[in-house]
Amino acid sequence: MNAYSTEHNSQTELTSAPVLIAGDSEASLRRAIMTVEAAGARVGAAIPLEQASERIEIQPSASAVWIELERDGGPVMDRLLAQVSHDASEGRYCAVVSASKDLLDLAFLGVGGSPVELLIDGNDAERAAALAVSTSGIHQYRKVSDIASDRSSERLRQLSDEVGRIASTLARLSSGPDATPRTIPELRTGDAPQIPAEAVRQVIRARRLRNRFFKEDLFADPAWDMLLDLLQAEIAQLRVPVSSLCIAAAVPATTALRWLKTMTDQGIFRRRADPHDGRRVFVELSPEASLAMRQYFAEVGPVGTV
Template sequence: MEQMIDMRPAEPVFPLGLNETRTAWSAPRDEGAPARLLFVGCDAACPDVDRVAGVRLVAVVPSMRAAGHLRAMIAADILWIAGAQAIESETFADLMAAAAERQCGLVCETTLAALDRVAAAVPDALRTQWLVDADPAERLVALAAARPSARLAVHDISRDEAMERIDRLQDEVARISRLLGELAGQPGLAGAPRPGGGIVGYDTGVRAPTRDFSVMPRSFEPEERTRDRQRAKAVRHMLRQRRMREQYFAADLFADPAWDMLLDLYAARLERQPVSVSSLCIAAAVPATTALRWIKTMTDAGIFLREADPQDGRRIFIALSDGANEAMARYFEALDE
């Protein structure tokens, strides 16, 4: 692999004068040309780019020089960051700013322990593929998904079970969105595609209401709060039952991360508790990389929402949209009947 990597930038880099600043500009991209990849990390960690169609490795650079290198490139399509948890906060923030300026896709590798901190530093506008303790197949899938072209073409040698899971992901999320919309008595959840085209719920914007996460003494709880506590207890009991099945059968036999995350977020909302990205990944009961793909897809569909932590800007929370929350409430009301 080392023989195939040019440590020097393949794109020309022009020096700046003392009083000259560079405005981020990308040359028009030839649709038939391969996507240009800048890898941030060590040479040994670089993926086998030749196994993914339509991607060309431009350079491998250390994190300290990555932002400047990215800004100096004439064109960049994909930025891959390996070991994001080890990069200094200021260096990482500068790199994210450069990626936003160049409007390139991002593949970000980190650990589960650092996921909340790293995710909070990545701008929402970036098309991000997350990798947490990923295997080689997941890395190839992420690289294919990060390409600027809408069609994800991967050589047959890399099209394995992991790629098939990605193919099923969109269909599964669309099905869940339709079912939740029907339960809530709506034509579709906010963020879901309309049958005739367009997006539901984006005319006025969709945000979850601001919630008070403090808990008052139970002796002063209103009837609604008591009802919410009882419903939350029932939802948690359902989650425990789902986990118990894994003691007797293979865990992947019942893998349903979308439903597990919906249950966890619904219980948390009833409990007035925030849910971090890493916590939701654990609740999904699947590998973190798979859970992050589900979170991204469910967020894009308007079922989940990202909320900043008011106490810590380095962390974000995931919450149910109002439409999804209402659908979950109607579902459990139907179960009680």
């Protein structure tokens, strides 16, 4: 695989730190280059995955590192994701990992607990948005949308709204109208009601049934769908991998991962490593969230909820 080096004459681009690109194929490198250049950023270099770790160490400055993954790169990929996750958490640079859906679990295992933007099978608008979020924050969406098509601009606005909804929802979870902080009740022995598994399954089926009569995204509520799925799994004593939970969220994988990361940061979800497979991670409700869900179902009673 060849390494790509790009030179640009734009004075605006030359005054900003470049983006370092790493990919696992010629095609993945080309696609990442197109994304970065379309967003108005400068590409410092585009290199094979196996050379990325060393290049990152010697790179004097970079506005971001973009990693493009099409297949399982094994230990080389694992080490690079761990390095980027650590560096991004330390504030050394911003990072985006773009991966295929087949790599969802591995990608989340590598960078899911860090500020790295994780993009799964993203379209052009979502890829540009991921770079904008990573390097400039949510308020830069308008700047990126200036170079997108009308359709892409609409998608970028939706992504901006999506991030805003996450922030607003979590703000409501953590504080009431009087801004007094609230937390999920502490778990106490004997407090958790026993909820029939069928009661949770009926709610999940009812929610999915709505999609037969209305547009699927009309009732999108990934946080609640994931809470229901994890509660059902807990009652059935099943373990839930990241990819399965993203399917249960009934939204695009990138959106589900954003919610998953935020809910984990809030202590509502917990990550648990698979003791039999070091390259897999499961998600479960925290004890406090489990108690809250069970008490909710107990109070709602046989009326049920959707």
